[in-house]
Amino acid sequence: MMKKQRVLLIGAGRMAQAVIAGLVKMNSTSLEQIIVTNNGNKQRLQSVTDNYHVVAANNWRDEIKQVDVIVLAMPPQAHDELLRELSSYVNGQLIITVAAGIGPSYMEERLPEGTPVAWIMPNTAAMIGESMSLYTVGKWVNSQHQLVLELVLKGIGQSQLCTEEEVHHLTAITGSAPAFLYYFSESLIDSAKKYGVEEDVAKQLVIQMIHGSSLMLKKEGNPTSLREQVTTPGGATAEGLNVMNNYHFLKMMEEAIDATNKKAMGK
Numbered sequence: 001m002m003k004k005q006r007v008l009l010i011g012a013g014r015m016a017q018a019v020i021a022g023l024v025k026m027n028s029t030s031l032e033q034i035i036v037t038n039n040g041n042k043q044r045l046q047s048v049t050d051n052y053h054v055v056a057a058n059n060w061r062d063e064i065k066q067v068d069v070i071v072l073a074m075p076p077q078a079h080d081e082l083l084r085e086l087s088s089y090v091n092g093q094l095i096i097t098v099a100a101g102i103g104p105s106y107m108e109e110r111l112p113e114g115t116p117v118a119w120i121m122p123n124t125a126a127m128i129g130e131s132m133s134l135y136t137v138g139k140w141v142n143s144q145h146q147l148v149l150e151l152v153l154k155g156i157g158q159s160q161l162c163t164e165e166e167v168h169h170l171t172a173i174t175g176s177a178p179a180f181l182y183y184f185s186e187s188l189i190d191s192a193k194k195y196g197v198e199e200d201v202a203k204q205l206v207i208q209m210i211h212g213s214s215l216m217l218k219k220e221g222n223p224t225s226l227r228e229q230v231t232t233p234g235g236a237t238a239e240g241l242n243v244m245n246n247y248h249f250l251k252m253m254e255e256a257i258d259a260t261n262k263k264a265m266g267k
């Protein structure tokens with residue numbers, strides 16, 4: 001049986017709200033209270049507490065002693081300073097970050113010896129409970145902490161336990177690739193518009209095409225065979241793919257992924 005948990009979120013933006021919505025949806029008997037604080041945007045804090053019926057706090061420093069879990073849902077750049085300050089307040093709380101690039105070793109370096117830490121890398125679909133989240137844990141995480149982590153992760157979608165290095169390498173694939181897919185969608189919509197199709201219609205066509213294709217992919221599980229089913233050798237689709245290959249599509253993706261990961265790692 002898990003002890004009833006008090007969770008403090010530092011940050012009240014999109015990702016914090018996804019985590020809160022997930023926790024509220026889980027309706028777990030193991031959750032005692034959710035407290036939220038941010039960087040001073042009172043209006044945002046008010047709307048979060050109104051929407052999710054959670055408790056607002058003006059200052060995280062006043063809350064630390066009474067919480068079991070701290071979720072950092074703020075920009076990566078704000079972590080260094082906050083972790084260093086947090087380090088004089090914590091006494092065994094599980095600290096979870098959702099920030100790009102901030103792995104357990106980064107947190108352990110800045111926190112007292114023995115502090116349990118975890119890194120969750122969700123994606124934007126966390127907002128509808130459909131994230132593919134990567135996660136990894138630090139040296140001091142025990143089975144009780146794992147249960148808390150599972151609660152947070154299940155609330156926002158599906159998850160995969162990784163090594164810290166794997167999370168760094170997969171950040172582009174699961175975290176940033178939704179933006180790549182949206183960019184791809186924009187390019188299709190623009191192309192349709194160039195043929196004179198109304199923007200609304202073009203959007204509808206592309207959105208349903210992606211929805212149907214992703215359901216097929218989920219059902220079949222094999223993108224190569226699905227691509228081959230659509231591509232008659234020497235046919236129209238093959239011609240389009242040839243152009244993509246002539247522009248080194250795979251190489252371009254590889255470079256985009258490397259660049260994303262390097263940036264997320266602060267390189």
Ligand SMILES: NC(=O)c1ccc[n+]([C@@H]2O[C@H](COP(=O)([O-])OP(=O)(O)OC[C@H]3O[C@@H](n4cnc5c(N)ncnc54)[C@H](OP(=O)(O)O)[C@@H]3O)[C@@H](O)[C@H]2O)c1
Binds near residue numbers: 011044082121
């Ligand atoms: N959005 C995504 O798809 C996504 C995916 C994976 C990971 N993430 C990670 O999630 C984290 C938050 O992203 P987001 O999209 O939720 O950003 P966001 O909507 O811009 O919200 C950022 C939040 O952080 C707060 N904040 C900023 N600096 C702070 C500080 N020094 N101390 C306390 N709070 C501070 C802000 O406070 P105010 O409300 O006062 O402005 C705001 O509530 C980032 O680290 C990002 O890498 C996001």
